Amino acid sequence: MARPPKELTPEKSVEDLLGSKIRKLRLAQGWEITDLAAKVFVSPGRISSIETANDPPGRDLTVKLEQVFGVDGALLELQMLIKSEAFKNYAQRFLRDQAGARSIHEFSPGVPGLLQTADYARALMALDFTDDPEGLEDSVVRRAERQEVFGRKNPPWLWVVLAEPILYQGRGSSEIMARQIDHLLEMGERPCINIQVLPIDQPAVPGSISLLTLRDGTRTAYAEGFSTGTYYQEPSDVDRLQRIYDHVQAGALDLDASAQVMRDARRKHQR
Known part of the structure; x- marks a missing residue:
């Protein structure tokens, strides 16, 4: 049995709103994810990531989606909001x-x-965590995990x-x-x-x-x-x-x- 699609909360973020709109437009056309992917020349996984708000489309792909759906500017406006929005976790x-x-x-x-050693990473990040030694150690561990x-x-x-x-x-x-x-x-x-x-x-x-x-x-x-x-x-x-x-x-x-x-x-x- 196919897994049900992820529930989106459009009020949560611009990414969720954009993913929700694209999913609704696709379903209104009666298309499967594979159908839409073929029309805009990307993988089905890429469309899935867009619809689930995990990886919003860039400008070029957004324009292609608008052309395929026959909408003008509705998606691109949201994409531009995502690009200009300030994220604390930008990385x-x-x-x-x-x-x-x-x-x-x-x-x-x-x-x-x-390529950092744990001691080097700790010394490098120490100024950002002068009052939070536990936060410093957590950041050092997470940096080491990336090297796996x-x-x-x-x-x-x-x-x-x-x-x-x-x-x-x-x-x-x-x-x-x-x-x-x-x-x-x-x-x-x-x-x-x-x-x-x-x-x-x-x-x-x-x-x-x-x-x-x-x-x-x-x-x-x-x-x-x-x-x-x-x-x-x-x-x-x-x-x-x-x-x-x-x-x-x-x-x-x-x-x-x-x-x-x-x-x-x-x-x-x-x-």
């Missing part, structure tokens, strides 16, 4: 997609969460460009930094992980960029600055961030030279 969707991604390419002015993707049968392909200054900037004690660099070197030996160092004299960007290729081939991007972040799903936005990433990577050292820079940095923390 949630990115982290969920990152956990299931086929490949991850990232530039980071700091050590990315997927590298222990699965088909781990993601991870390519990181790391800004050189972070190897020398203290996060906690010298011992913590030395162990963090050891961890980077160890992770870099895995066949699915590559780490390049961007030298100090090369141009960087003021923030991090993460490019994801999901299991179904969809490409997304996430850019983050100080306390702000944006998850991009529109192809034009992803292409723009891909070009920025490519320019940064072009200035990075090769893998062997990068490993040597990390070893040199580790020796400085041992003094």
